[in-house]
Structure formats: C-alpha cells, structure tokens
Amino acid sequence: MKHSYTPEKIAAMTDAGLKNLLGNARRLGAEDVVKMCEEEGAKRRYGGELPAEVSAKLEAALSAYESLKAREKGQKSFRASRTRNAISRNGLKSAVENIVMRGASMGFATLPAELTFEHAILTYPQCFPEAVVEVARNRLS
Structure with missing residues (x-):
C-alpha cells in the first residue's frame, strides 16, 4: 500500500x-x-530516554503482555498497573532494569522470547548496564 x-x-x-x-x-x-x-x-x-526503536520494542513487549492477560481473563483490556506506574515514576529504562534484575519479567513465562524485556535488552545491549545484559542473557539461554 x-x-x-x-x-x-x-x-x-x-x-x-x-x-x-x-x-x-x-x-x-x-x-x-x-x-x-x-x-x-x-x-x-x-522523552528520548532511550533510542526510539528501543522504547518501541519495550512498549511492544508490555503491550503484548497486557493483550495476553486480557485474553486469559476474558476481558476487553488489561493494564499492567504496577509496571506502568513504575515507568511513570522511574522512567522506562530504570523500570525495565529493575524488573529484569528482580527476576524474570512479567511476561517471560507466557510470551514468546522475542516479546520479552529480556530479548529487547539483548537486542540493544549498548543501552543497558552490563549487569542487566548478563542477567537477560542468562535467563534466555
């Protein structure tokens, strides 16, 4: 088109x-x-905290998780409130780093690997601290 x-x-x-x-x-x-x-x-x-393509990939991962949860619950929509509030408070980069460092991201067990925060981190490792990249790498291997 x-x-x-x-x-x-x-x-x-x-x-x-x-x-x-x-x-x-x-x-x-x-x-x-x-x-x-x-x-x-x-x-x-x-606000340009991360390059646009990185932010878009992280946002796509969060949206995929919310869509999956809505389908699982038989609802029209679902909002990952705690994650979205953390993003509002701390910024996208910091919130994602904290989520990954605490344990597997919320969609890790339910989403295809390419739709997780961990995959986004490994796709753009130059945008994240080495410790976060290492945790994401270990989790996906």
Whole structure:
C-alpha cells in the first residue's frame, strides 16, 4: 500500500491524530506506518530516554503482555498497573532494569522470547548496564 507518511509528518501530528493513524495503519496492515507511529509514540511518552526503536520494542513487549492477560481473563483490556506506574515514576529504562534484575519479567513465562524485556535488552545491549545484559542473557539461554 502506497502512502505519503514520513517520520517528520508523523512527528508533527497531534496525539489524537497519531493514535488515529496508528489504529488505521494496524487495521490496514501498513506495517511501516505502524512502526513509525509506535516510535513517535514512544518518543513522546519517554522523552528520548532511550533510542526510539528501543522504547518501541519495550512498549511492544508490555503491550503484548497486557493483550495476553486480557485474553486469559476474558476481558476487553488489561493494564499492567504496577509496571506502568513504575515507568511513570522511574522512567522506562530504570523500570525495565529493575524488573529484569528482580527476576524474570512479567511476561517471560507466557510470551514468546522475542516479546520479552529480556530479548529487547539483548537486542540493544549498548543501552543497558552490563549487569542487566548478563542477567537477560542468562535467563534466555
């Protein structure tokens, strides 16, 4: 599908416009637009604390966990409140580091490995302390 969206155009959108575009792109299967929207959304939410692609991958892991829990509970939606509150208080990077260092991340036992915080950490090891990378590596091996 041909479109004219660029990261610059998406960055200029309002939050409501971005949310609307993301929903439409998902519905229509425009994966490149979905990726640009998710990266912009992560940048807005986390203020550039981590590179956009890292934030987007961590956010995707959290969203996958929430979707799985909603299906398990037969609910329309589920919010990982403690995790989201930790992110609000401490920032995405610090919250994820703390979760991984405490033990397996919340979705570790239930999600495919590529959708876990640990996998995101190993995909972008340069963004995290070596101790966190080592714990993630050991857990996934």
